[in-house]
Amino acid sequence: MNPQLFKSTEFYHRRYHNMSTVLITPLILLVIFLFLFAFFAKKEVTVTSRGSIEPTKVIAVIQSTSDNTIIDNQLVANKVVKKGDTLVQYSETMEASQKEGLQKQLELLKRQESGLKTLQSSLTQGTNLFQEQEDEFGYQSTFNTYLSQAQDIDLGVAKTNTEVNNQAAIASNTGSAIDNQISQLQTQVSEYEALSQAITNHETTLPEGNPHQATLNAYNSQYATTPDASVTDQYLSQVNTNISSLNASIGNLEIQKAGTGTVVTYDNSDSTKKEALKNQFLQNAGQQLSSVETQITDTESKINQADVLLTNTLIQSPEDGILHLSQADKKATMAATGTELAQLYPDMTQTQEVAITYYVNSDYVPKLQKGQSVRLTLDKVGNHGTTIIGKLESIDNSATETERGNVFRVTARASISEKEAQNLRYGLEGRVTSVIDQKTYFNYFKDKLLNLQDQ
Incomplete structure (x- = not known):
């Protein structure tokens, strides 16, 4: 084979661009990527x-505040409300009429309280301090009754003391008469004693004015005829008998005088009786005043409750927020007090x-x-x-x-x-x-x- 062929482009293309080089290299790179991804990339576990x-x-829970009929319902789901916006309006006819009646009752009780206090002041000072002629509660008449009874006490005491004066005058006159009688009897006793002494001493005369001179003369004449002691004893016995009788009469008169000298004492209970009467009227007035003040307190408490009930006839949003309705019936015309109507989000x-x-x-x-x-x-x-x-x-x-x-x-x-x-x-x-x-x-x-x- 010609060595020059290895230097040709066609050789390299055929040598390195075959099926094995095209698939293996990307696969190796993919494996390396997956390996790195598996160790470094993270998966969320959820x-x-x-x-x-x-x-x-929950900003606030909106609850029903009244059992009255709902006349205006502004509760709407997801409605944006501002603080102070009206949410629910109830009928307030019953509460308004109830409050009006309680206020009239309170005014009446206040007038009654004022009348009782005026009565107390009048009783304490003993003067009618009522300014109005109209006696609404009869307290002015009560004061007049007190004055009448106080006057009756004065009249009764005055009558008693007049009778005491009369009895004292009678007793005084009777005593003077008895004293005169006693004085006369004592004079007679003195005269008899002078006679007794003259007989005993064989005297011939008595003090001038003594009415028993004749008796002494008779004794002396009889004794001169019969000078015997029996004659003297007879005359002395008669004289002593008369003296004893006179002394007994004097004793009886002194006893009678002692009886007539017991005079009923004067009645000085005028001020005490009137003070007791005044305290009785003041006590009754105080008890009535205490009862009226208790009624005033109760009535004022009921008025405050009526005010609360009137206030409860209007529900306003306490804060800014969004309404979330709680009731199934969104347009109910009545809801019991305490029923949850909505929540403020x-x-x-x-x-x-x-x-x-x-x-x-x-x-x-x-x-x-x-x-x-x-x-x-x-x-x-x-x-x-x-x-x-x-x-x-x-x-x-x-x-x-x-x-x-x-x-x-x-x-x-x-x-x-x-x-x-x-x-x-x-x-x-x-x-x-x-x-x-x-x-x-x-x-x-x-x-x-x-x-x-x-x-």
Whole structure:
């Protein structure tokens, strides 16, 4: 063979561009690429589920505040509301009439309280302090009754003291008459004693004015005729008998005088009786005032409750947000007090943040960790699909039991753009992917094979 042929282009073309060189080199390069890819490229290990867009928090729970008929219902799903916007208006006819009646009752009680206080002041000062002629509650009449009874006490005491004065005058006159009689009897006793002494001493004369001179003369004449001691004893016995009789009369008169000297004392209980009467009226007025003040407190409390009920006939939005309706019947005309009507969610166009909630089988929970990446792929929002990426934030501590076994509620938080916020709505559902690990393809398939062998 001619050696010059090895230097020709045709030789090299035929030598190096045959089937073996064309296939082997790319295959070797492909194997090298796949080998490098298997050791350096990483595959995400994921857990998939169905999830939805939820609010990051519930700003407020809107509950029914009245049992009255709803006359204006502004609750609309996904409606953007501002703080102070009217959400629900109830009929307030019953509350308004109830409050009006309570206010009239309170005004009446206030007037009654004022009348009782005026009565107390009038009783304390003893002067009629009522300014109005009209006696609405009869308290002015009560004060007049007090004055009348006080006057009766004065009249009764005055009458008693007049009778005492009369009795004292009678007693005084009677005593003077008895004293005169006693004085006369004592004079007679003195005269008899003078006679007795004259007889004993055989005297012939008595003091001037003594009416018993004739008796002494008779004694002296008889004694001169018969000077015997028996004559003297006879006359002295008669004189002593008369003296004893006179002394007995004097004793009786002194006893009578002592009896007439007992005079009833004057009645000085006027002020005490009137003070007791005043205290009785003041006590009654105080008891009535205490009762009225208690009624005033109760009525004011009822008015405050009526104000609350009136306030409860209007529900306003406590903050800016988006409405999420809770009731099945969105246009119900009545709702019992405490019934949840709606929830107020944050406006995602303002917060640009949402929560992604989904449920994961209990087998995967140990592999989930806070901070792992979570993707929610919505089937179609607007004219194209949307994927929201967030970070795992929390896992419920307790499981939720379902027909397919126990599942755990997982919540992730995701930031969204302003444009996405305009298209998204709370409650939209989609496919959730939780990235629980990243492995090289070599390790991924190795684990797959090992898991198969273990099985």
